[in-house]
Amino acid sequence: MTDREVVISIRDLHKSFGGTKVLKGINLDLYRGENFVVLGRSGSGKSVLIKVIAGLLKPDSGIVNVLGLQVDLLSQKDLQALRLKLGFIFQSSALYDSMSIRENLEFSMIRNFRHLSTKEINIAVDEVLEAVGLREKINQMPSDLSGGQIKRIGIARTLILRPDIMLYDEPTAGLDPITCTEINELINEVQRIYNTSSIIITHDLTCAKATGHRIAMLQDGNFSRVGTFAEVFNTDDISAKSFFDYNFIN
């Protein structure tokens, strides 16, 4: 694996809010084409980690390199350029609720690729809607969609910019098992078709197993175990075991 290109590299990342330390020295290398799953309990700092990667939060210390650029040192303009290559799927999906699905999808594209004609944009919108299987919803409002459909549109909205890296924040949280499986398949499909590298945050082990090439457990502000699904969970480590048991017994 080591000879593959590193797209995200994090060294000794620290982040705290007020007095509470959330991240305490995270190290991570994400390779091109890889799905990296971050598992962790609620409040362990998973969302904070990817927000730092996307430049929404500034690290207290440490180096966050994305596609060779140190995120917290970029100018507004360079950061925007970098963000075009990052797809960020929010925990809440964060669809623009005053806009229709079409407007949601074309919003960033219209503003960032001004040379494109309306026809080209429409083609791009159709293509991503096709990819997530929701073509018929194009003129509806986000409030008309179900939870799973909203997640799909959230994914489609980032796919339209053809990102190199996808950051998924709990893509399957709050969905029924069948829809979860569909989303997992979608994540894998996106990785295959668009050849993206992804960080997938979840506390759902089925999702981790289905999508992750490598898995890490975030505990006490650090990755406690990193490896394939089998490596992480074939262990006597209490915390990993209890996480595993909890997921499959409940």
Added chain:
Amino acid sequence: MNIRESAIRLINRIYCTLKKYRSGDDLFTKKIDAFFLEVVDVHKFVTRFFKELFTKPFEFKEIINQCYQVGFKSVPLITLTGFVIGIVFTKQSRPPLVEFGAASWLPSLIGIAFVRALGPLVTALIAAGKVGSNIGAELGSMKVTEQIDAMDVSAVNPYKFLVVTRVTATTIMIPVLTLYCTLVGLLGSYLNVHLNEMTSITAYFESAFSSVSFLDVYSAVFKSIVYGFTIGIVGAYRGFNATNGTQGVGKAANRAVVFSMFLIFAEEITIVQITNWLATL
């Protein structure tokens, strides 16, 4: 030493003095800190507006849309309020004037009152309640549901798309609404005058505008531009900085109204003083 430096030095001195009086628990100091941090924040927010207003790309379409939202949708409320105030104000002002045998001055009294004070102030206060709270709540809910962050990570500048457009729209539309409110108010007043004194509409308006000077008109336009900017920027600031979920959205809307009304009164007093001073030159 320029004004900026001395202002910073003055603020710094006040800050240090206040800090000396800190009580045993640090709550008081924290509040002072929070206040000054907020002052810095507001300053940044406002200067950013002027910086981004003149840099490409421009969101013309969204500005037009916001002008429609701010302007057109406030028309019914402004019409009603302006008209009623016109009638009531005229009705209430008549008896004292009649007592002095000066009933014929009624139109010019109303004209001055509406152009100088009532038109701009009534419009601004209504818009602060309707438009300001709307902007605060809308941006506040976008903030707490991470829609603003979502714009940011999709490489669209949310300040430009959300704040610049709305503040521009209020700055343009409040003066227009003020003009409209003044006219509607005078029309209401005319109705009352006509029913009582049988004055014709031309005579009424001639008399109403006879005592209004150009300075009055300039000052009214200037005032309403300032009010429009205030309403937009306060609402946007409150919304953009909303926290704590749905509760924060309500708070943002509420604070937007309270704070912009407060500022509008403060600005009114200042501008009136300046106008009076200019009139004596």
